[in-house]
Amino acid sequence: MRRTAAPQGPFGIFRQGRPASVPIHYIYSSDGHEFHRHVPHYPYAGGGEMYRRNSRFADTEPLPADRINLLPVPKHIRYTGGTCRLDRAAEVYIPDSSLTAAEAYRLVITPDTVFLTGHRFYAGQTLRMLRENQPLCPCAEIDDRPDTPHRGFMLDIARNFTPKQEILRLIDVMALYKMNVLHLHLTDDEGWRLEIPGLPELTAVGSRRGYTADERDCLYPMYSGGWDPDERKASANGYLTRSDFIELLRYADRHAIRIVPEIDMPGHSRAAIKAMEARYYRYIGTDTAKAEEYLLSDFQDTSRYVSAQHYTDNVICIALPSCYTFAQKVIDEVAAMYSEAAVPLTLFHVGGDEVPRGAWSGSPKVAEYIASKAVETQKPGMPAASLQQVTAEDVANLKDSFLEAVVQMLAQYGIEAAGWEEVAFRRGQPNPRFAGKGVVTYAWNSVPEWRGDEKPYRLANAGYPVMICSVCNLYLDMCYVNHEEERGLNWGGYVDEYQAWELRPDSLYLSVKRTMRGEERDVRQYAQSDKVQLIPDSARNLRGVQAQLWSETVRNSDQLEEYIFPKLLATAARAWNFRSLTAQEAAETADEAALNRFNTQLWQYEIPRLHRMGIRFHLPQPGILREGDTIRMNCPYPEAAIRYTLDGSEPDAASPRYTGPFAADAPLINAKAFLYGQESNTTHSVPEE
Numbered sequence: 001m002r003r004t005a006a007p008q009g010p011f012g013i014f015r016q017g018r019p020a021s022v023p024i025h026y027i028y029s030s031d032g033h034e035f036h037r038h039v040p041h042y043p044y045a046g047g048g049e050m051y052r053r054n055s056r057f058a059d060t061e062p063l064p065a066d067r068i069n070l071l072p073v074p075k076h077i078r079y080t081g082g083t084c085r086l087d088r089a090a091e092v093y094i095p096d097s098s099l100t101a102a103e104a105y106r107l108v109i110t111p112d113t114v115f116l117t118g119h120r121f122y123a124g125q126t127l128r129m130l131r132e133n134q135p136l137c138p139c140a141e142i143d144d145r146p147d148t149p150h151r152g153f154m155l156d157i158a159r160n161f162t163p164k165q166e167i168l169r170l171i172d173v174m175a176l177y178k179m180n181v182l183h184l185h186l187t188d189d190e191g192w193r194l195e196i197p198g199l200p201e202l203t204a205v206g207s208r209r210g211y212t213a214d215e216r217d218c219l220y221p222m223y224s225g226g227w228d229p230d231e232r233k234a235s236a237n238g239y240l241t242r243s244d245f246i247e248l249l250r251y252a253d254r255h256a257i258r259i260v261p262e263i264d265m266p267g268h269s270r271a272a273i274k275a276m277e278a279r280y281y282r283y284i285g286t287d288t289a290k291a292e293e294y295l296l297s298d299f300q301d302t303s304r305y306v307s308a309q310h311y312t313d314n315v316i317c318i319a320l321p322s323c324y325t326f327a328q329k330v331i332d333e334v335a336a337m338y339s340e341a342a343v344p345l346t347l348f349h350v351g352g353d354e355v356p357r358g359a360w361s362g363s364p365k366v367a368e369y370i371a372s373k374a375v376e377t378q379k380p381g382m383p384a385a386s387l388q389q390v391t392a393e394d395v396a397n398l399k400d401s402f403l404e405a406v407v408q409m410l411a412q413y414g415i416e417a418a419g420w421e422e423v424a425f426r427r428g429q430p431n432p433r434f435a436g437k438g439v440v441t442y443a444w445n446s447v448p449e450w451r452g453d454e455k456p457y458r459l460a461n462a463g464y465p466v467m468i469c470s471v472c473n474l475y476l477d478m479c480y481v482n483h484e485e486e487r488g489l490n491w492g493g494y495v496d497e498y499q500a501w502e503l504r505p506d507s508l509y510l511s512v513k514r515t516m517r518g519e520e521r522d523v524r525q526y527a528q529s530d531k532v533q534l535i536p537d538s539a540r541n542l543r544g545v546q547a548q549l550w551s552e553t554v555r556n557s558d559q560l561e562e563y564i565f566p567k568l569l570a571t572a573a574r575a576w577n578f579r580s581l582t583a584q585e586a587a588e589t590a591d592e593a594a595l596n597r598f599n600t601q602l603w604q605y606e607i608p609r610l611h612r613m614g615i616r617f618h619l620p621q622p623g624i625l626r627e628g629d630t631i632r633m634n635c636p637y638p639e640a641a642i643r644y645t646l647d648g649s650e651p652d653a654a655s656p657r658y659t660g661p662f663a664a665d666a667p668l669i670n671a672k673a674f675l676y677g678q679e680s681n682t683t684h685s686v687p688e689e
Contacts, residue, residue: 002479002483002484002485002486002487006024006026007024008224008555009021009221009224009225009226009227009234009236010022010024011211011221011226011227013211019210019211019227019228020227021226021227041516041517041518042482042490042494042516042517042518043482043518044482044483045481045482045483045486045621045681045683046624046683046684046685046686047623047624047625047626047669047671047683047684047685047686048623048624048625048626048685049623050481050620050621050622050623050624050683051623051624051625051632051633051634052623053623053636054620054622054623054634054635054636055623055634056592056595056596056636057596057599057600057634057636057638058634059596060596060599060600060636060638061600062600062604063597063600063601063604063605065134065136066138067079067138068130068134068137068138068140068142069133069134069601069604069605070126070129070130070133071177071569071572071573071598071601071602071605071606072177072178072572072573072575072576072577073573073576073577074126074142074143074144075143075144075145075577076141076142076143076144077140077141077142078140078141078143079138079139079140080109080110080139080140080141081139082110082111082138082139083111083136083137083138083139084109084110084111084112084114084136084137084138084139085135085136086109086114086127086130086131086134086135086136086137087131087135088112089109089110089112089113089114090112090113090114091113091114091116091127092113092114092115092116093115093116093117093120093123094115094116094117095117096117096118099117099118099119099145101145101146102119102149103119103122103145103146103149103178103180103256104118104119104143104144104145105117105118105119105120105122105123105126105144105145106118106123106141106142106143106144107123107126107127107140107141107142108141108142109130109137109138109139109140109141109142110139111139114127119256121175121255121256122144122178122256125175125176125178126142126144128176129176129605129609132605132609132612133605146178146575146576146578147576147577147578148505148542148543148544148545148575148576148578149180149543149544150180150181150467150543150544150545150546150575151178151179151180151181151544151545151546151571151572151575151576152179152180152181152182152183152260152467152544152545152546152547152575153170153174153179153181153182153183153546153547153548153549153564153568153571154183154184154185154262154469154546154547154548154549155167155170155182155183155184155185155549155551156185156188156548156549156550156551157184157185157186157191157193157240157551158185158186158187158188158190158191158192158193158264158271158551159188159190159191159222159223159550159551159552159554160190160191160223160224160225160235160236160551160552160554160555161191161193161207161235161236161237161238161239162551162554162557162560163238163557164240164244164247164248166557166560167182167184167248168248168251169613169614169615170182170564171248171251171252171255171257172255172613173565173568173610173613173615174255174257174568174572175255175256175257176609177568177569177572177573178256178572178576179257179568179571179572179575180256180257180258181257181258181259181260181544181546182252182257182258182259182260183259183260183262183349183546184259184260184261184262185262185264185349185550186240186261186262186263187206187262187263187264187268187269187271187272188264188268188270188271189222189268189269189270189271189307189309189311189314190209190219190222190223190236190270190271191206191207191209191219191236191239191271192206192207192239192271192272192275193207193238193239193240194239194240194245194261194334195239195240195241195242195244195245196329196330196333196334197242197333198329198333199275199276199279199294199329199330201275201276201278201279201282202271202272202275203239204275204278205217205218205219205271205274205275205278206219206271206272206274206275207237207238207239207271208229208230208236208237209221209222209225209229209234209236209237210225210226210227210228210229210230210231210236210237211227211228211229212229215274215277215278216277216278216281216282217229217278219270219271219274221236222236223235223236223551223552223553224236224555225237235551235554235555235556242337245337246337246340246341249337249338249341249343250341250342250343252343253341253343258343258344258346258347259343260347260348260349260418261334261345261348261349262348262349262350262351263330263331263334263348263349263350263351264350264351264352264353265316265327265350265351265352265402265403265406266315266316266318266323266352266355266399266402266403267307267314267315267316267351267352267353267354267355267356267359268307268314268351268353268354269296269314269315269316270311270313270314272296272316272326273296273297273313273314273316276294276295276296276297276326277295277296277297279291279294279295280292280295280297292322293322293325294322294325294326294329295320295322295323296316296317296320296322296323296326297317297320298317298319298320298363298364298365298366300363300364300365301317301360301362301363301364301365301366302362302363303358303359303360303361303362303363304358304361304362305356305357305358305359305361306356306358307354307356308354308356315355315356315359315360316402317360317363317365317366318360318366318369318398318399318401318402319360319363319365319366319368319369319370319398320365323402324405327405327406327409328409331348331406331409331410331413334348335413335415345413345415346415346416347415347416347417347418347440348410348415348416348417348418349417349418349419349442350403350406350407350410350417350418350419350423351419351420352399352403352419352420352422352423353419353420353421353422353423354420354422355395355399355422357392357395359395360394360395360398361391361392361395366394366398369398370394370398396426396427400426400431400433400434403417403419403423403434404433404434407434407437407439416438416439416440417438417439417440418439418440418441418442418467419439419440419441419442420441420442420444421441421442421443421444421445421455421459423439423441424439424441424459424462424464425455430458430459430461430462430464432462434464435462435463435464436463438465439464439465440464440465440466440467440543441459441464441465441466441467442466442467442469442546443455443456443459443466443467443468443469443470444469444470444471444475444548445471446470446471446472446473446492446508446511446512447471447472447492447493447512447516448472448509448512448515448521448526449515449516452471453470453472453508453509453511453512453531454531454532456468456508456542457508457532457533457534457538458532459541460534460538460539460541460542461532461534461535461538463541464541465541465543466541466542466543467543467544467545467546468503468505468508468542468544468545468546469545469546469547469548470503470508470511470512471492471493471548472492472493472495472499472511472512473495473499473500473502473503473511473512474495474500474503474545474546474547474548474571475492475495475547475548475549475550476495476500476547476548476549476563476564476567476568477489477548477549477550477551477552477553477554477563478490478492478493478494478495479494479495480494480495480496480497480618480620481494481496481621482494482518483621483681485681485682486681487553487559487562487563488553488563489550489552489553493512493514493516495567496567496620497566497567497569497570497602497618498570498595498598498599500547500567500568500570500571500574501570501573501574501595501598502591502595503545503570503571503574504574505542505545505574505575505578506539506542506578507527509523509526509527509531510523510524510527511523542578544575544578545571545574545575545578546571546575547567547568547571549563549564558616561615561616561617562616562617562618563618565610565615565616565617565618566602566606566607566610566617566618567618569602569606570598573598599636599637602637603636603637603638603639603640604639607637607639607675607676608676611676616678617678619637619640619673619674619675619678619679619680620635620636620637620673620680621635621671621672621673621680621681621682621683622634622635622640622642622658622671622672622673622680622683623635623683624644624669624671624683624685626685626687629663629664629665630661630662630663631661631662631663631664631669632661633658633671635673637673637675639675640673640674640675640680641657641658641673641674641675642657642658642671642672642673642674643655643656643657643658643671643672643674644656644658644669644670644671644672645669645670645671646664646666646668646669647666648668648670649670650670650672650682651670651671651672651682652672653674653679655672658671665687667686667687668684668685668686669684669685669686670682670683670684670685671683671685
């Protein structure tokens with residue numbers, strides 16, 4: 001088990017029912033044997049494995065100063081001779097209607113003036129980067145545009161909360177790298193994080209977790225946080241006020257970013273369900289109509305199901321008229337926030353994913369609903385549905401009917417609906433019910449062993465607009481490597497900055513170069529196998545690329561940033577150059593050469609930039625190679641200092657620095673990388689490696 005998977009925030013209930021935190025001490029052996037494990041399913045990030053990985057960058061050289069070095073890489077650069085001192089050059093903006101692409105821009109750099117044309121914000125961001133990267137810049141003409149209108153990042157603030165100030169910082173970085181969509185996952189089973197006027201219970205109960213007997217004051221503690229629902233520093237607690245959200249909308253808009261809200265329905269809705277039950281119990285003794293107005297539960301439901309996160313009560317009862325009243329109320333209030341912010345709301349994400357099998361099957365309300373509405377599965381002359389007749393087919397139809405109603409609510413505002421890929425699949429096939437109706441699908445399951453990587457193409461072929469959200473490349477909460485100190489999950493594999501960079505949005509079968517067991521995959525042979533291919537004209541349905549950060553394992557802002565960076569920079573590079581590799585990359589002799597250039601861009605320019613912005617980042621582990629008694633070490637970031645110990649202790653900033661091969665026969669060698677005040681996880685090496 002990874003150390004970070006150990007329990008966090010434990011507490012006990014002592015005398016008189018009072019909770020108190022309980023400290024836990026973790027004891028590990030000192031001889032290092034627990035570090036050297038043979039993992040049958042994926043290579044462990046020990047000294048030898050990390051040395052092999054890092055060796056890809058052994059021949060790295062700084063990028064040439066007489067060439068423009070930017071991320072994302074511009075589409076076209078034409079050098080015109082001479083240099084420009086950017087800190088002294090005049091800056092002139094010239095409107096140009098000939099740049100017809102919505103986000104296209106041009107920079108013309110002359111010896112004493114920089115002319116900006118087209119998308120003024122992006123032109124300005126590129127100039128800002130150049131001033132930081134190369135104050136003495138070669139004169140050139142830069143013509144650039146994105147390949148896709150959606151270059152997104154989803155931040156889950158429901159499982160664990162991210163405060164407004166941190167979101168503002170993330171917007172700053174996204175804008176610099178020309179990402180234009182921030183998708184906020186505002187609600188889930190473990191939290192409701194947006195104030196909705198008229199429904200105070202959503203945040204009074206749904207945004208707080210801690211010790212509770214009946215969840216009428218807060219939710220049960222999940223994903224750490226401790227026992228105190230009023231502890232403001234705990235990531236379990238918190239929400240965006242209405243004014244916070246409006247501020248975020250306006251700030252994002254000024255940075256050429258639109259915010260897409262997600263309210264997850266009808267599954268993943270436990271926080272809303274429990275909040276509305278608390279509202280019910282608050283009013284049932286005095287005002288029955290008010291108590292039931294937004295109720296989401298059938299109290300007589302005996303359905304037995306278990307969700308993907310092991311909940312048995314997280315699905316809205318969509319047979320209740322009050323659930324539609326609730327959905328309409330939330331949509332109305334969110335739309336009003338956008339209106340007050342004077343920012344258009346064009347896309348609303350409704351989730352729609354992971355409704356577990358068995359939901360609604362034991363609900364009397366659902367049985368009555370089926371009988372009275374005669375849903376699609378019932379033919380004329382069939383007997384009225386009873387409780388025992390609520391089948392899996394009925395459940396699928398009910399989910400579709402509910403989502404269809406929500407889509408219609410959004411259409412009244414002229415808002416496009418979006419959902420996770422489950423909305424668009426039924427019995428393993430594209431669901432015809434929403435195809436061609438503008439429902440945008442977010443395809444996340446890219447695991448080749450599950451044939452998940454075919455789903456974006458299957459949906460695009462069926463007429464669905466598709467966002468590529470590949471878990472194997474773009475789920476930022478996946479561990480960087482298989483190491484006990486790594487934070488995050490690994491059910492979709494391991495995702496580091498290089499795995500994110502290797503996404504090929506227009507050639508998805510080339511994007512995952514390792515199997516789930518860590519074996520090298522011949523991606524070109526794999527791509528030529530029996531995989532589903534895009535039919536003519538379906539490529540236009542691939543609307544964009546989006547990285548995701550689910551926050552089950554996030555505990556604070558430092559962790560959050562280390563999960564995100566530098567992976568998100570690779571996402572930005574691939575989202576901007578979506579259709580194909582840039583001309584510069586295409587000229588490289590091999591993928592490895594292009595990957596090497598990307599890595600050099602990171603350590604030479606982008607990591608220093610993040611440091612100047614005060615943004616934390618994940619630092620790769622060093623590798624350790626034993627050749628007899630000779631010890632060699634490496635790191636993909638040559639600017640990082642590698643420090644090591646030979647006595648089994650943890651390296652720190654005062655430990656010896658690796659400067660070249662040396663002789664040692666120590667049974668346990670530990671090494672860390674240090675850069676800009678940050679440090680990597682510890683790499684351990686024993687003689688058997």
